[in-house]
Amino acid sequence: MANGVLAERLENYLEHKTHKGIFAWILSTDHKRIGILYLVSMVTFFWVGVTLGFLMKLEMLTPGKTIVDAQTYNTFFTLHGIIMIFLFIIPGIPAVFGNFFLPIQIGARDVAFPRLNLLSWYLYIIGGLFAIASLFLQGGPIDTGWTFYVPYSIRTTTNVILPLLGAFILGFSSILTGLNFITTVHRLRAPGMTFFRMPLFVWALYATAWIQVVATPVVGITIVLVIIERALHVGIFDPALGGDPLLFQHLFWIYSHPAVYIMILPAMGVVSEIIPTFARRTIFGYKVIAFSSLAIALIGYFVWAHHMFSSGMSNTSRAVFSLLTFLVAVPSGVKVFNWVATLYKGSIELRAPLIYVMMFIFLFSIGGLTGLVLGSLATDVHVTDTYFVVAHFHYVMFGGTAIILFAALHYWFPKMFGKMYYEKLAIWATPFIFIGFNMLYFTMFILGYNGMPRRYWSYLPEYQTLHIISTVGSWILIAGLAIMFGNLIYSLFKGKPAEANPWGGVTLEWQIPSPPPAENFEEIPVVNHGPYDFSIINGNSDGKS
Amino acid sequence: MEKEHKEHLIPYGTYFLVWLSLISLTVLTVTVAGIELGRIALFVALAIAFVKSTLVVSYFMHIKFDDLIFRIFLLVALVTLASIFILTATDIFFR
Structure with missing residues (x-):
């Protein structure tokens, strides 16, 4: 294979070191090494978040105190939320796979501002x-x-x-990454x-x-206002000081x-990469998918107040935001x-990344449809x-984003590390994750529908059966995650070399x-076809893509 | 790579005039704040702030003399901000 010859001539990014030891990582401006830095730190934070989630579910095994008191439980759900959202899911895919693959996928040697990236x-x-x-403290x-x-x-x-x-501070990290990506794509x-x-x-x-x-700047300034109000007692949000608490929520x-x-x-975006590869055919409706990303980004700005339907804001506002949410x-x-x-009549090869993608479509659809229940004023x-x-x-964030992060890890693992993971073990992890996930979270739909409030440390005895099912689900899910990560870590050292x-x-x-x-490239490639033109490898080039 | 950026030098006199305008507008903002204008006060303050930021962005940030793409970027941000203001107003003014 021509690429094999190329590999002998070019030093790969893991061999190419500008500094010694750990400094080869923490001082590197190579987008691929920075992607790996993010991956390692993010997975570490993810497991801290998982541990907190595990402890929360354990506490909910019985009404009243099981392992921790109410105040500790409050700090658990707060830190679980902060870690999972700000340190794992928001940076998640862009920081790891965006950093690693965006420049390569557009044929560049690095991002536009490598130092800013670090x-x-x-x-x-x-x-x-x-x-x-x-x-x-x-x-x-x-x-x-x-x-x-x-x-x-x-x-x-x-x-x-x-x-x-x-x-x-995390907000600044996010802004700079976004700025880097926009410039890279344009330039x-x-x-x-x-x-x-x-x-x-x-x-x-x-x-x-x-x-x-x-x-992101909006949350930055909001945070500064809260700090100012807390430290200097200026009335901005606190009604006791003449502020408006709904303004904070907005x-x-x-x-x-x-x-x-x-x-x-x-x-x-990852789903749109994995499906054509494992269905061996061009994606259905390329331009519509591309524009739907922009449409989601645009409309997504204008639906925020559906989080505030019961907070006491005006009826006009509630109707407007409910409509926009449906859009x-x-x-x-x-x-x-x-x-x-795209999958329909495709030549489907059922490998671990595609299994995760199918899991995503199922779980994300449930998450999306139940979102409509919350977007309707009466049911909300x-x-x-x-x-x-x-x-x-x-269902939306874990079943959506995190499951696809796992899919991306498997899909791009051979490319990132030059090793293959163990396919059988990867597939074995999926039923654990799927069953554990649904036991853990589907029961929450029923509990919520029956009136179990969120963030409560204790509950009425009639809710206990569902709480037990949910807690056992968390154990199965964590077992699945351990198998999945264990397989990837083991493969990192013992996996067969990847083509x-x-x-x-x-x-x-x-x-x-x-x-x-x-x-990345010995010579910058010249692109003359669309991204999912399988006629190249199928050998029946008809010029279409 | 797109075409190289055309160089455009702004005379110091223009910078000075812009600075003077910004100072004057700041004085105007403070003065108007002292007058009882009711609900209009907010819109007056925002209008002055808009003129000030337009001056800064056009001259100090050089957007007036830059490629069209940067003006489009700015427009996207401005339209988003305006939409956010209008949508928030559907709550504030109809509560």
Whole structure:
């Protein structure tokens, strides 16, 4: 294979070291090494979040105290939320796979601002440490919930300012990554790589980057206002000081709802990569999928107040935001139909990444449809602030983004590390994850519908059976996750060497050796066809893509 | 790579005039804040702030002399911000 010859001549990025030891990683401006830095730090934070989630579910095994008291439980769900959202899912796919593959997929040697890219990782780590530091300081860890709602966040005696500063710093990391990606897409595309020849993962990252740049400053300034109010007692949000608490909710969700699309859009991009590869055919409706990413990014800005339907805002506002919320379901639906249409009559090869993708389509559809229950004003009043909401966002965020992060890990593992993972073990992990996930979270839909409020430390005895099923589900899910990560870590050391193109993919990353050379391409490629043109490997080029 | 950026030098006199305008507008903002204008006060303050930011973005940030793509970027951000203001108003003014 021509790529094999290339591999002998070019030093790969793991061999190419600009510094010694750990400095080869923490001082490297190579986008691939930075992607790996993010991966390692993010997986570490993920397991801290999983541990907190495990302990929360264990506490809910019985009504009243099982293992911790109510105050500790409050800090558990707050830190679980902050870690999983700000340190895992928001940076998630863009920071790891976006960094690693965006430049390669558009035929560039690196991102536009490599040093800024490394700075983003440092800011991410510093922000993360700030968020976690409150655990060990006097006053105790933050107990406000990850949404930092006022006036409680202004009045509680726990450490609020440190995690707030952490979120502020993490915001800068996110903005700089977005800025880097927008510039890279505009400036560094290979010759012939027009916008409509870009892989859909790049389109998704591009749409996401715009949300990162435009929405994140809003939460930054909101956080600063809370800190000012807490430290100097200026009346901004606290009604006791003449402030408006709903203003906080508006400002918080003006960022945090688009942030949901920062989380899910890149995942949708990964799905659009994996499905054509394992169905051996061009994606159905390329342009519609590309534009639906932009549509989701755009409409996603204008639906934030559906988080506030029962908070006391005006009826006019509630009707407007409910309507807009229904609109955002349209481009999401377009994507799902196009993915299924791509699989239809495809030459399907059922490997681990595709199994995760199918799991995603199932779980994300449940998450999306239950979102409509919450988007309707009448039904929202019944289930808001119950376990129904908790179930909904775990189906969307975990069933959506995290499951696709696992799919991406398997799909790109051979390319990133030059090793194959063990396919059988990878497939064995999936039923554990799927069954555990549904036991853990589907029961929450029923619990919520029956009136179990979220964030409560205790509950009425009639809810116990469902809580037990849910807790046992968490154990099965964690077992599945342990098998999956165990397999990948083991394969990192003991896996067989990977070919340049083990899946028969056609985007640019599969045309270079595994692992990629330090500068990705010996010569910048000239692109003359669309991203999913399988006629190249099928040998019946008809010029279509 | 797209075509190289055309160089455009702005005379110091223009910068000075812009700076003077910004100072004057700041004085105007403070003065208007002292007058009882009711609900209109917010819109007056926002209008002055809009003029000030337009001056900064056009001259100090050079957007007036830059490629069209940067103006489009700016427009996207501005339209988003305006939409956010309008949608928030559906709550604030109808509560």
